[in-house]
Amino acid sequence: MKVTSAEIVISAVKPNQYPESDIPEFALAGRSNVGKSSFINKMLGRKALARISSKPGKTQTLNFYLINEILHFVDVPGYGYAKVSKKEREAWGKMLETYFTTRDQLKAVILITDLRHPPTKDDVLMYDFLKHYDIPCVIIATKADKISKSQWQKHLKVTKETFDLSDKDYLLLFSSETGEGKDKVWSLLQHLAKK
Numbered sequence: 001m002k003v004t005s006a007e008i009v010i011s012a013v014k015p016n017q018y019p020e021s022d023i024p025e026f027a028l029a030g031r032s033n034v035g036k037s038s039f040i041n042k043m044l045g046r047k048a049l050a051r052i053s054s055k056p057g058k059t060q061t062l063n064f065y066l067i068n069e070i071l072h073f074v075d076v077p078g079y080g081y082a083k084v085s086k087k088e089r090e091a092w093g094k095m096l097e098t099y100f101t102t103r104d105q106l107k108a109v110i111l112i113t114d115l116r117h118p119p120t121k122d123d124v125l126m127y128d129f130l131k132h133y134d135i136p137c138v139i140i141a142t143k144a145d146k147i148s149k150s151q152w153q154k155h156l157k158v159t160k161e162t163f164d165l166s167d168k169d170y171l172l173l174f175s176s177e178t179g180e181g182k183d184k185v186w187s188l189l190q191h192l193a194k195k
Contacts, residue, residue, distance in 0.1 A: 003068060008065050009065070019064055026192075034078065036112050109130050109137050140174045
């Protein structure tokens with residue numbers, strides 16, 4: 001898909017702040033610092049639409065990006081290392097659970113992991129949560145440029161086995177540096193948007 005327009009339309013924390021539209025939405029989840037902002041910027045062909053921070057845990061709201069007027073990417077707070085209080089983490093958890101379980105426009109959650117390492121305990125918890133609520137999941141194993149091509153399949157196998165992926169799930173390789181996997185991700189999202 002050629003992205004001709006992309007803008008952040010709202011940062012929301014409550015359902016009454018979500019955009020009032022019926023267009024398909026894809027939420028982006030992953031631990032802090034896994035490369036969600038880089039993924040968004042690469043997919044949208046923008047240098048800095050999603051702000052990349054050296055401080056993990058900067059995203060504290062649901063950030064809705066409108067793309068080509070036909071779909072939304074929804075960047076959600078990262079989990080894992082964010083140095084935030086337990087109370088704040090619980091508030092984020094509630095905000096995410098509300099969005100994931102009540103939003104009809106949500107077509108799938110894009111779970112971003114680091115291809116170089118096995119998925120973390122937090123990644124597996126997020127995946128299990130999505131499975132529990134029967135929310136379609138697309139796993140993007142990013143940072144593919146950081147390991148040699150000959151190792152890709154081996155690393156993908158570790159990712160697949162750690163999550164215990166079902167046949168209904170999608171696992172794609174990606175690199176924000178080289179654009180590896182970008183076209184495959186777009187064609188899958190366009191397919192899921194029609195479901």
